[in-house]
Amino acid sequence: MNNLSLITDEISKVILGKKDVIKNTVLAIAAGGHILLEDIPGVGKTTLALALSRTLGLDYNRIQFTPDVMPSDVIGFNMYNQKTGNFEYVKGGAVCNLFLADEINRTSSKTQSALLELMEEGRYTVDGVTRKLPMPFIVIATQNPFGSAGTQRLPQSQIERFMIRTSIGYPDAQAEIDILKGSALDKQSLLHNIISAEELMEYRAAVENMYVKDNIYKYIVKLVNATRHNKYIEVGISPRGSIAILKMAKASALYNGREFVTPDDILDILECTACHRIEMSSEGKAGGITEKRIIEDIAASVKL
Numbered sequence: 001m002n003n004l005s006l007i008t009d010e011i012s013k014v015i016l017g018k019k020d021v022i023k024n025t026v027l028a029i030a031a032g033g034h035i036l037l038e039d040i041p042g043v044g045k046t047t048l049a050l051a052l053s054r055t056l057g058l059d060y061n062r063i064q065f066t067p068d069v070m071p072s073d074v075i076g077f078n079m080y081n082q083k084t085g086n087f088e089y090v091k092g093g094a095v096c097n098l099f100l101a102d103e104i105n106r107t108s109s110k111t112q113s114a115l116l117e118l119m120e121e122g123r124y125t126v127d128g129v130t131r132k133l134p135m136p137f138i139v140i141a142t143q144n145p146f147g148s149a150g151t152q153r154l155p156q157s158q159i160e161r162f163m164i165r166t167s168i169g170y171p172d173a174q175a176e177i178d179i180l181k182g183s184a185l186d187k188q189s190l191l192h193n194i195i196s197a198e199e200l201m202e203y204r205a206a207v208e209n210m211y212v213k214d215n216i217y218k219y220i221v222k223l224v225n226a227t228r229h230n231k232y233i234e235v236g237i238s239p240r241g242s243i244a245i246l247k248m249a250k251a252s253a254l255y256n257g258r259e260f261v262t263p264d265d266i267l268d269i270l271e272c273t274a275c276h277r278i279e280m281s282s283e284g285k286a287g288g289i290t291e292k293r294i295i296e297d298i299a300a301s302v303k304l
Helices: 003-011 019-030 045-056 071-075 109-121 173-181 197-208 214-228 239-255 263-277 282-286 291-301
Strands: 035-038 060-064 076-081 086-091 098-102 123-126 129-132 138-143 164-166 233-235
Touching: 003 019, 003 045, 003 197, 003 239, 019 035, 019 045, 019 164, 019 197, 019 239, 019 263, 045 060, 045 098, 045 138, 071 076, 071 109, 071 123, 076 123, 109 123, 109 138, 164 263, 197 239, 214 239, 214 263, 214 291, 233 282, 239 263, 263 291
Parallel strands: 035 138, 035 164, 060 098, 098 138
Antiparallel strands: 076 086, 123 129
């Protein structure tokens, strides 16, 4: 069992009955990506982010996004120091290793863009001075899929910058009983640090160098092309999505202790990596076809 598996098991102490969600999140981090959690309040999104920061040894910050949050709250600003007579830089909330952007769809598009620029560029500019973000830099953004009042929906081009979209969802009956029994405990104190930030960067390098045969590349291209020529899909998966699928499959191979990628690695991560990258056509929406179902149908129809 490698350390990626140990991280999943450790976080499962505080997020009960959701091992697949935890595993996919760990894979996305190992693959160098960011995570979009689309969920209702109260199911453990903040708990998951805190657990990740503790087990990975990462500097953690959180901002509750509201309409009045400004880009300067995210990237920082210069403040005049009367004692020295100089302007001094004050760090924004996102300048850390693991940043939880809570309810990202409740802030302005300008603030959303500031965060998404950090995710894409790994650096930021304040008053003409460009600074690099600490590495690793991971964003976990949450949004509530229900209730549109006061929300600013992320455009497809921005949603696609998240490597995966996942949902914790309600716990099953037994998990909820276990949650109730342990509700008085500080579960975060039970967690141990499994790896350091430096070791995480080594895992990312190992993912990058994972061996991939040509037939695996062809299989990914077949899957992606199938989304571009489907009557129920208006916008298919872009080349950025193809790269995300490959990186997640590599991380899955590393998680499973292999030095090469198999088709099963692709199928294991396809739903969380692909569903948010497609736009359903009016025919698909009218037919009540979900993104999950169409991706499952494509995976079943595309042969190796």
